[in-house]
Amino acid sequence: GxxxxxxxxxxxxxxxxxxxxxxxxxxxxxxxxxxxxxxxxxxxxxxxxxxxxxxxxxxxxxxxxxxxxxxxxxxxxxxxxxxxxxxxxxxxxxxxxxxxxxxVSEDFKLSTGTWVNFAKMRGGLVHACAPLVRDAVLTGLDRNYIGALLILDLDAAARVAGKPGAREAELAHDPQVRAQLTDRLRDFATQATGSSNRVVRAMILDSPPDIDKGEITDKGSINQRAVLLARQAMVERIYTDPLQPDVIDCRAPA
Missing domain, CATH: 2.30.38.10 (Luciferase; Domain 3)
Known part of the structure; x- marks a missing residue:
């Protein structure tokens, strides 16, 4: 044969x-x-x-x-x-x-084959975390669930922390900022109807998006792909088990 x-x-x-x-x-x-x-x-x-x-x-x-x-x-x-x-x-x-x-499009599939509507999901997440978060980058391509990298609004986060002029490196680890974001993320998770619109874990960027690395476009918007590429280590931490100390669990406690 x-x-x-x-x-x-x-x-x-x-x-x-x-x-x-x-x-x-x-x-x-x-x-x-x-x-x-x-x-x-x-x-x-x-x-x-x-x-x-x-x-x-x-x-x-x-x-x-x-x-x-x-x-x-x-x-x-x-x-x-x-x-x-x-x-x-x-x-x-x-x-x-x-x-x-x-x-190359921003919508992506989870490992289950479920499509994630990026624009709708990102908009809902940023709205739920306002004013503490000014933008977000979603993770989850070929993963089991959606994660998020959160970009702080420095003025709002500094007010919550009581630290005028503080930068991302300090605010990302501030207990008050993290506590408020955890509450907002968990409230947002309760509105989810399935894996396509549920953020399971999140991290706060501890440094601003870098225009020299392409993380910010010429128009001033966030380049999602470039952020994911530059922050691969953070993305891996989101999906590392057991849960890492600097990763926020967005699910409500059982």
């Missing part, structure tokens, strides 16, 4: 349904091969990744009766923003195909 060749297909509902495939035996996980006939791929720099955009006759023209979502799904050249990143198997030989390189 002959060995059965297993190939890879890549795509989404919007690409009807596959947009790339291998025609050779794959050598590693994540290989997606080359674009299907008639499709055009565009790789656009997005942070440290290359964002994939697609165009061709098999790509959906938009979403039924959802004009705003349809407009946002395509770029100025009519390429569909699928939200994934790709990289070349071999930078010197594009015929060897492409590798899946994760998501």
């Amino acid at each position: 002959q060995r059965i060749m297993i190939v890879t297909g890549y795509g989404s509902t919007e690409t009807a349904p596959f947009a790339a495939t291998t025609t050779w035996e794959v050598q590693r996980p994540g290989e997606i091969g080359l674009p299907a006939a008639g499709l055009s791929f565009k790789l656009v720099p997005n942070g440290q990744k290359l964002e994939l955009r697609l165009k061709g006759p098999s790509i959906t023209p938009g979403y039924w009766r959802m004009p705003e979502q349809s407009a946002a799904a395509f770029d100025e050249e009519g390429y569909y923003r699928i939200g994934d990143a790709l990289k070349f198997v071999d930078d010197t030989d594009v015929s060897k195909g492409l590798l899946f390189d994760g998501r």
